[in-house]
Amino acid sequence: MRMKVVALGLLCLAPGLTACRTVDPRKLIFIIVPSQDNPFFKSEADAAGGRAVSLGYRIRIDAHNDDAYRQDNLIDAAIASNASVLILDNAGADSSVSAVRRAGAAGIAVFLIDREIAVTGLAKAQIIADNNQGARLVAGEFARSLGSEGSYAELLGRESDTNAQVRTLGFHAVLDPIAGLKKVSAQSANWSQAEAFSKTETMLQAHGDIRGIIAGNDTMALGAAAAVKSAGLKGIRIVGFDGSPDAIAAIVRGEVQATALQPAVYIARLAVDEADRLLKTGSTGEPERQIVPCDLVTAANANEYGSFERLK
Numbered sequence: 001m002r003m004k005v006v007a008l009g010l011l012c013l014a015p016g017l018t019a020c021r022t023v024d025p026r027k028l029i030f031i032i033v034p035s036q037d038n039p040f041f042k043s044e045a046d047a048a049g050g051r052a053v054s055l056g057y058r059i060r061i062d063a064h065n066d067d068a069y070r071q072d073n074l075i076d077a078a079i080a081s082n083a084s085v086l087i088l089d090n091a092g093a094d095s096s097v098s099a100v101r102r103a104g105a106a107g108i109a110v111f112l113i114d115r116e117i118a119v120t121g122l123a124k125a126q127i128i129a130d131n132n133q134g135a136r137l138v139a140g141e142f143a144r145s146l147g148s149e150g151s152y153a154e155l156l157g158r159e160s161d162t163n164a165q166v167r168t169l170g171f172h173a174v175l176d177p178i179a180g181l182k183k184v185s186a187q188s189a190n191w192s193q194a195e196a197f198s199k200t201e202t203m204l205q206a207h208g209d210i211r212g213i214i215a216g217n218d219t220m221a222l223g224a225a226a227a228v229k230s231a232g233l234k235g236i237r238i239v240g241f242d243g244s245p246d247a248i249a250a251i252v253r254g255e256v257q258a259t260a261l262q263p264a265v266y267i268a269r270l271a272v273d274e275a276d277r278l279l280k281t282g283s284t285g286e287p288e289r290q291i292v293p294c295d296l297v298t299a300a301n302a303n304e305y306g307s308f309e310r311l312k
Contacts, residue, residue, distance in 0.1 A: 027279065029085045029272065030078040030108075031061045032071065038191070038219070040242050040264055041089060043308045044113060047268035048087045055276050057085075066158065068095040075099045079106040085275040087268070089114040093162040097122070109278055111271040114264065115162060120288055125274055127267050127290045131163050131241075134260030134294030135170025138239050141258040141296060142175070142214050145237040149180030150211035153203045155196050155224060156188040157216035164191075167216050167241055175214075184210065189220045196223025197230075204231055212237040218247035218259055225255045243297055243308050251302045260294040264308040267292055 029052040033041040041063070049059045060081065064071035071091040078086050079102070086108050090096035093116060100122045103110050112126040120126075146152065154171065157164030175181055185203045189195035196215065200223060204210060213228075213236065215221035221240025228236050240247050243261025250256040270292075274284040297305055304311055 026056060026058045027084040028081055029057045029059050029087060029275065030074075030081065030083040031059060031087045032074050032078075033061070033063055033089045034066050034091065036061070036063045039244050039246070040217075040262070040308060044089055044264045044268045047265040048113075048272050051269045051272040055272065057276075064091045066091050066160070068092055068099070071096065072099050075103050078103060078108060083108050084279060085272075086110045087271050087275070088112055090117060092160050093118045095160075109275060111275050113267050113271050114262070116289070123288060124278055125271060125284055125286065125288055125290060127271050127274075127292065129262040129264075129267065130291045130293045131166040131262075132170040132173075134241060134262065134296075135167040136174050137294065137296040138241055138258055138260045139171045139174035139214065141298060142171075142212060142237065142239045143178055143181065145239075145257045146181065146212050148178050151182045151184045151207060151209045152212040152214060153184060153200075153207065153210050154186040155199060155213065155215040155220040156186060157220070158190045159188060161191075164188075164216050171214055189215075189223065191217050191219055193219045193223035193226075196220035197227045200224040200227035201231070204228070204233065210236060212239075214238075215240045218242040218244040218256075221256055221259070222246055222250060225250055229255070243295070243305060245307050248297060248302050248305055251297065251299055254299070258296060258298045261297050261305055261310070262294055262308065263292055263310070266309060 031048050033045045035041045045061045052059045062074050068091045086103050096117050097119050100110050110123040112123045116126045116128050184207045187199045189199045213224045218240035225238050238256045240259045243259050247259045278284045
């Protein structure tokens with residue numbers, strides 16, 4: 001009796017394996033994000049993975065945890081898996097260049113999301129939120145909430161992350177020219193809520209006149225809000241960046257004043273759509289570097305936003 005057995009990409013005739021030929025499997029899209037514990041990065045992974053599956057691709061999702069060595073190993077795994085596309089939120093603008101180059105040399109189309117690299121021409125697309133524009137929006141709202149006067153503190157993100165640097169530059173492009181505002185402390189909390197809580201406690205103890213805290217992401221803003229609440233203080237204005245559901249809920253409660261929503265879901269889906277177009281037509285139809293604007297979220301419009309996306 002002749003029968004077909006499909007296993008490990010081979011089409012065979014039973015009972016032996018003497019008449020096997022390679023089966024062209026569904027193409028694999030390999031998705032790597034910094035962390036799946038952080039809601040922002042998980043939203044990226046879920047959005048990219050969901051879109052890829054809906055278009056008929058196989059997917060693998062993993063996280064490099066901001067470790068360039070682990071990222072290298074994962075890209076080696078993508079190469080070994082014959083991935084057609086790599087969707088990557090990378091582990092560093094400089095440290096990721098060789099990894100992206102290696103993936104491209106192996107025939108993998110690389111699409112960078114959220115974080116860019118320091119070199120052009122290696123990725124098929126670098127699709128990132130306009131962190132400078134978003135930071136300026138948040139800083140303007142922060143200044144308005146303080147009446148453009150008083151002492152404030154800043155919580156910075158991971159120093160190796162280009163986005164952290166771009167955001168703080170955007171903040172200060174708006175805040176530094178305002179004579180009535182005075183930055184009394186700036187400390188890195190490495191995107192961490194627990195670190196932000198601890199650093200905020202220290203800053204509040206050292207500077208009793210702090211009227212506001214501007215944070216490089218929502219996770220740190222929520223840590224700052226928790227520290228302010230724990231200290232029994234009121235009236236301290238706090239803003240963040242990312243547009244996380246928890247931060248938006250805190251805005252509704254009045255614990256945080258504003259955030260800049262990075263459209264992570266839109267960007268991740270767009271990368272997959274462009275990858276699909278590239279595989280089918282040979283071109284994305286778009287330039288490599290694509291900048292997507294951020295939205296300012298306040299109590300006035302918080303109900304229009306969901307998990308890193310605009311609902312209305």
